[in-house]
Amino acid sequence: MIELGFPILSALIFLPMIGSAAVLAIRGAGEKVIRYFTLAVSLMVLILALLAYSPVLQSGVGAEFNYVEGPITWLPSLGGLDYLLGMDGMSAVLVLLTAFLSVLVILGSWDLIKERQAAYYFLILLFEGAMMGVFTSLNLVLFYVFWELVLIPMFFFIGIWGGPRRKFAAMKFLIYTHVGSTIMLLGFIALFLFSPSHSFNFTDLAGQIPFWLQLVAMAAVFWGFAVKLPVVPFHTWLPDAHVEAPAPISVFLAGLLLKMGGYGFLRFNLGLFPDASREFASFFIILGIITMFYGAFVAMTQKDLKRMIALTSVNHMGFVLLGAFTGSVIGISGAIFQMFNHGIAIGLLFMLSGYIHEQAGTRDITLLKGLRKNMPRTAALLVIGSLAAMGAPLYSNFLSEFMVIVGAISTDVRYAVLMLVPLMTVAYFLWMIRRSVTSQPTEIRKHDLGNRSTLALVMYIIPLILLIIFPFLVLNVVDPLATVYANSFLGVTP
Amino acid sequence: MTTPYILMALLGGAALLLPVLQATTVERFTRRSAGYFTIAVLLAALAIVLYPVVSFTAESGGPTSAVFKSDLMALFFGVAVLLVAIFVTITSLEYQQDDPNISIFYSLILFTSLGMTMLAFAVDLLMIFVAWELMGLPTFILVGFRKKDPASSEAAVKFFILGALSSGILLYGISLLYGVAGSTNLYAVVDAMSTLSPALMPMGVVAIALLIAGFGLKLSAVPFHMWIPDAYEGAPTTVSTLLAAGTKKAGFVAAIRVFLISLPLFQMDWTVAFAVLAVLTMTLGNVAALTQRSMTRLLAYSSIAHAGYILMGLAVAPFTSLGIVGALFHVLNHSVMKSSAFIAAALVAYKAVGTHLDSYKGLALRMPFTAIVLTIALLALAGVPPLNGFWSKLVIFAAAVEGWPGVWWAPWLALAGILNSAFSLGYYGWIIKRMYLDEPGQTSKVIEPIIFRIALFIGVLIIIITGIYPAPIYEFARMAAASL
Numbered sequence: 007m008i009e010l011g012f013p014i015l016s017a018l019i020f021l022p023m024i025g026s027a028a029v030l031a032i033r034g035a036g037e038k039v040i041r042y043f044t045l046a047v048s049l050m051v052l053i054l055a056l057l058a059y060s061p062v063l064q065s066g067v068g069a070e071f072n073y074v075e076g077p078i079t080w081l082p083s084l085g086g087l088d089y090l091l092g093m094d095g096m097s098a099v100l101v102l103l104t105a106f107l108s109v110l111v112i113l114g115s116w117d118l119i120k121e122r123q124a125a126y127y128f129l130i131l132l133f134e135g136a137m138m139g140v141f142t143s144l145n146l147v148l149f150y151v152f153w154e155l156v157l158i159p160m161f162f163f164i165g166i167w168g169g170p171r172r173k174f175a176a177m178k179f180l181i182y183t184h185v186g187s188t189i190m191l192l193g194f195i196a197l198f199l200f201s202p203s204h205s206f207n208f209t210d211l212a213g214q215i216p217f218w219l220q221l222v223a224m225a226a227v228f229w230g231f232a233v234k235l236p237v238v239p240f241h242t243w244l245p246d247a248h249v250e251a252p253a254p255i256s257v258f259l260a261g262l263l264l265k266m267g268g269y270g271f272l273r274f275n276l277g278l279f280p281d282a283s284r285e286f287a288s289f290f291i292i293l294g295i296i297t298m299f300y301g302a303f304v305a306m307t308q309k310d311l312k313r314m315i316a317l318t319s320v321n322h323m324g325f326v327l328l329g330a331f332t333g334s335v336i337g338i339s340g341a342i343f344q345m346f347n348h349g350i351a352i353g354l355l356f357m358l359s360g361y362i363h364e365q366a367g368t369r370d371i372t373l374l375k376g377l378r379k380n381m382p383r384t385a386a387l388l389v390i391g392s393l394a395a396m397g398a399p400l401y402s403n404f405l406s407e408f409m410v411i412v413g414a415i416s417t418d419v420r421y422a423v424l425m426l427v428p429l430m431t432v433a434y435f436l437w438m439i440r441r442s443v444t445s446q447p448t449e450i451r452k453h454d455l456g457n458r459s460t461l462a463l464v465m466y467i468i469p470l471i472l473l474i475i476f477p478f479l480v481l482n483v484v485d486p487l488a489t490v491y492a493n494s495f496l497g498v499t500p
Numbered sequence: 501m502t503t504p505y506i507l508m509a510l511l512g513g514a515a516l517l518l519p520v521l522q523a524t525t526v527e528r529f530t531r532r533s534a535g536y537f538t539i540a541v542l543l544a545a546l547a548i549v550l551y552p553v554v555s556f557t558a559e560s561g562g563p564t565s566a567v568f569k570s571d572l573m574a575l576f577f578g579v580a581v582l583l584v585a586i587f588v589t590i591t592s593l594e595y596q597q598d599d600p601n602i603s604i605f606y607s608l609i610l611f612t613s614l615g616m617t618m619l620a621f622a623v624d625l626l627m628i629f630v631a632w633e634l635m636g637l638p639t640f641i642l643v644g645f646r647k648k649d650p651a652s653s654e655a656a657v658k659f660f661i662l663g664a665l666s667s668g669i670l671l672y673g674i675s676l677l678y679g680v681a682g683s684t685n686l687y688a689v690v691d692a693m694s695t696l697s698p699a700l701m702p703m704g705v706v707a708i709a710l711l712i713a714g715f716g717l718k719l720s721a722v723p724f725h726m727w728i729p730d731a732y733e734g735a736p737t738t739v740s741t742l743l744a745a746g747t748k749k750a751g752f753v754a755a756i757r758v759f760l761i762s763l764p765l766f767q768m769d770w771t772v773a774f775a776v777l778a779v780l781t782m783t784l785g786n787v788a789a790l791t792q793r794s795m796t797r798l799l800a801y802s803s804i805a806h807a808g809y810i811l812m813g814l815a816v817a818p819f820t821s822l823g824i825v826g827a828l829f830h831v832l833n834h835s836v837m838k839s840s841a842f843i844a845a846a847l848v849a850y851k852a853v854g855t856h857l858d859s860y861k862g863l864a865l866r867m868p869f870t871a872i873v874l875t876i877a878l879l880a881l882a883g884v885p886p887l888n889g890f891w892s893k894l895v896i897f898a899a900a901v902e903g904w905p906g907v908w909w910a911p912w913l914a915l916a917g918i919l920n921s922a923f924s925l926g927y928y929g930w931i932i933k934r935m936y937l938d939e940p941g942q943t944s945k946v947i948e949p950i951i952f953r954i955a956l957f958i959g960v961l962i963i964i965i966t967g968i969y970p971a972p973i974y975e976f977a978r979m980a981a982a983s984l
Contacts, residue, residue: 081891083975084898151885155886157884166936176933176937184884185923188922192914
């Protein structure tokens with residue numbers, strides 16, 4: 007367990023939040039100032055995240071909670087309601103992802119967001135802070151507070167800066183996810199009241215929950231996580247929200263918001279309810295497989311480039327669910343690794359779809375022709391992004407999907423059928439590339455990305471390549487935790 | 501001990517003085533000063549109520565033969581209703597400024613405040629009835645205060661008839677109880693009930709049913725809720741605030757006292773009744789709110805729904821100590837949230853933007869401050885963390901879950917409550933959507949008067965601070981529940 011002399015996790019949460027309040031304070035200073043200010047704040051957060059990440063990596067303590075802050079009692083007479091933060095391997099990876107994507111989203115918003123910028127950047131930083139809170143809270147109520155706080159900025163992002171059907175999409179998103187979350191809260195309350203430790207603290211609850219309570223709580227929290235991940239058939243908010251959201255916000259949605267669901271499944275089902283999860287593992291695995299196949303099949307039929315990418319993430323998040331419930335070390339670390347890789351690869355694709363929409367005026371795959379001639383940089387990046395998303399061995403996505411499938415096959419050889427999923431992904435991506443990138447343009451009209459946008463997009467690729475060469479940069483953080491989870495899942499005491 | 505008597509002298513004296521002042525001084529002088537005078541009196545009353553709390557001199561639990569008991573429960577409700585009265589008076593400074601009978605208006609507010617606080621302190625059935633009437637009668641006049649407005653008069657008549665009916669039912673219940681128990685003091689009633697002969701039991705049950713009906717009318721529990729939307733819509737919106745956030749809450753203190761102190765013998769009878777009432781009330785409130793086209797009606801139905809959450813706390817009260825705590829906590833939070841939302845709606849109506857929901861389209865551009873406050877108040881009402889409404893709902897739902905080994909339906913009650921709460925974001929979110937996402941019909945900026953801004957700012961500040969640091973108010977509610 008690592009301790010620092012300074013509350014780094016609180017800083018990760020509240021630096022963006024204070025920054026967002028500051029954005030409101032300087033809203034008269036001009037849009038340029040606001041943008042640079044927001045970028046500076048997010049870069050500071052990224053540095054903090056790296057500072058928190060590297061000791062966890064170096065000393066291999068991903069299995070335990072580091073930098074624990076608190077417990078500071080919040081409501082003294084209602085026991086177990088504390089301000090308690092901590093960071094284990096999974097939190098560390100997702101915090102780093104949040105910080106990294108926030109910087110890129112702010113860079114990507116530079117050219118794409120023109121209206122009500124002060125409000126926009128205020129919400130961006132608020133979202134980032136809330137996200138950090140979700141991934142580092144060790145108290146269930148604190149976790150729920152941040153979990154719900156994420157909704158509000160996202161509602162306004164989609165509703166104000168979105169496309170033509172944005173109001174519908176924003177309301178659907180809000181109600182869908184809120185209903186799931188409240189049922190989850192009921193599960194938290196049951197855990198608090200009926201567990202012997204009588205606490206909301208994650209660390210007090212782990213290993214203390216009787217089997218019947220694990221079942222009850224698992225049934226309740228399932229709704230919250232299944233909507234967020236999303237698990238088919240709770241995914242219908244996702245294509246609407248994605249299609250209407252502006253491109254940078256889609257990056258947040260797919261890159262971070264969906265990870266809340268994956269995080270929840272891993273943290274709760276494996277960390278708190280290992281016995282109940284073992285009993286119902288096949289249920290979750292089947293859900294995961296349905297989600298993967300469904301996402302891939304539906305993505306194949308899409309004409310809208312962005313809708314296709316959105317459904318790809320349904321497909322890819324199925325891997326996370328599957329990997330988590332294989333209960334094997336390689337499957338669980340593959341699931342966490344997949345969350346990181348997917349967040350970055352999908353971010354690149356969503357940003358590209360945003361630029362393509364802006365430059366070419368359409369996202370219809372059948373109308374986009376000859377991007378190779380007209381938008382060479384965009385086309386090159388689109389091919390790279392597609393390769394990453396389809397799991398080509400050049401990028402770390404390959405490794406994480408491979409790990410999940412190996413994990414699955416190691417529990418039951420019949421899961422070899424899952425090898426079909428990456429194949430289907432390859433099919434629809436190649437089809438998209440053939441139709442929009444390599445086809446002949448109907449007219450020659452050069453228009454392409456500026457240098458700054460290109461640079462921002464190239465930054466997405468760096469970690470993907472870096473991590474296939476040096477996968478230990480993430481796996482060394484994740485593996486100790488995966489080992490602990492796999493042991494408790496299998497009922498082995500090490 | 502002396503707190504209720506001091507309040508009686510202060511609020512009653514001020515209420516009697518105001519019309520005299522108007523008759524004897526220059527009109528222009530009274531018009532301005534009457535409002536400030538009322539605020540000063542109410543603030544003084546708030547200080548008097550808070551004094552025993554901060555100096556720990558509140559009466560502790562245990563039976564008393566007196567008419568009043570100034571325990572923490574009474575003081576808690578005193579704080580809640582006086583806060584609402586202050587909010588209403590501040591906004592009336594602007595809202596009612598052209599009214600010729602302004603002193604009468606403030607005088608009536610003081611009288612009803614006196615009634616509400618007396619109700620909080622009363623532990624004698626007759627005193628409860630007197631306070632009930634003192635609270636009710638001025639509000640009938642306040643609802644119909646705009647004599648020339650037919651909607652206002654109609655609302656007043658409806659309200660009066662149902663109010664009179666509820667008083668009659670209540671009085672009948674009280675007289676039956678007196679006939680059975682031989683006393684009107686709540687604690688004496690408890691003693692008498694524990695030795696009641698079985699032959700008199702049916703009469704006791706009828707008395708309880710009548711009391712539930714009598715209180716239910718003011719609490720807006722289904723099926724006694726019909727008058728609420730009409731009255732709130734017809735009344736001046738500031739008065740609606742007083743009704744929704746003030747008098748209704750005072751009704752709860754009477755219900756809590758009567759049912760928890762004097763009727764533990766009939767526990768099973770009334771917990772199931774309250775649970776069914778709670779579910780019906782919140783479901784009807786939420787479903788009806790979803791279909792409304794007028795902001796005041798929507799808020800009226802939303803307050804019916806919230807009465808349902810509070811009833812949920814009462815229903816599981818015998819099985820868990822969290823029940824009453826949650827109910828009390830929610831009473832205070834709801835007072836603040838609902839006042840803020842109603843005041844924002846009053847401002848929008850006052851500035852002639854309208855009460856129809858469509859007139860809220862694009863409000864964020866026309867009245868940015870009001871829109872932000874209304875958004876925060878609505879999110880708090882929906883129970884979104886970290887605002888105050890979240891915490892009290894959390895406690896209420898936890899109470900319902902904790903009732904489980906005691907009664908089998910408790911977790912289902914919790915599930916019904918939490919689904920209702922989730923569902924309610926549907927219509928609250930719809931208003932937020934109108935304000936922020938829709939384009940306004942007109943784009944002209946609307947001036948937001950400073951008095952309204954102050955009231956709204958105080959409200960939103962309480963919502964956020966209680967949300968981030970709920971401990972003091974939660975502790976107050978917990979000790980108040982323990983003092984019973």
